[in-house]
Amino acid sequence: MIIAYAYGGSLKAWLTYPGKSVPINTLSDILESNLPWRMVISGQQEETIMAESKDPTIQKVWLGKEVAEYSANSRIEGAYLGQEVFLDFKSGMEAAAFVKFSSMTGDPLVHISPVPVLMKHQVGWAFNK
Numbered sequence: 001m002i003i004a005y006a007y008g009g010s011l012k013a014w015l016t017y018p019g020k021s022v023p024i025n026t027l028s029d030i031l032e033s034n035l036p037w038r039m040v041i042s043g044q045q046e047e048t049i050m051a052e053s054k055d056p057t058i059q060k061v062w063l064g065k066e067v068a069e070y071s072a073n074s075r076i077e078g079a080y081l082g083q084e085v086f087l088d089f090k091s092g093m094e095a096a097a098f099v100k101f102s103s104m105t106g107d108p109l110v111h112i113s114p115v116p117v118l119m120k121h122q123v124g125w126a127f128n129k
Helices: 002-016 027-033 045-052 056-063 093-100
Strands: 037-040 066-068 085-087
Touching (some): 027 056, 027 085, 045 056
Parallel strands (some): 037 066
């Protein structure tokens, strides 16, 4: 009985929402997605690089952005709903995604690109247990 209910629930979920969109990992992917994009402007080095870049893809993303207000918690609801792409070089999107947009088992319900947008370094953090 449990398997039948689980199968029925999975089938109903799949019929309601049959698939996921293609992940957006690069600036070119943003442009190809035809989704609007929002970006938090907070004086980060990446913003200066984008504003001064001569690369046509970077310029299109920079000039086509909608400015999002800074928040200590990334506002990624629009990305979760599939309505927009959200770029933020300051706030911890991973934390916001885990807290607000993950399943009960901790699986993410939003895609955060594993590809650095401009710089090849990754942010590191540590917590005291």
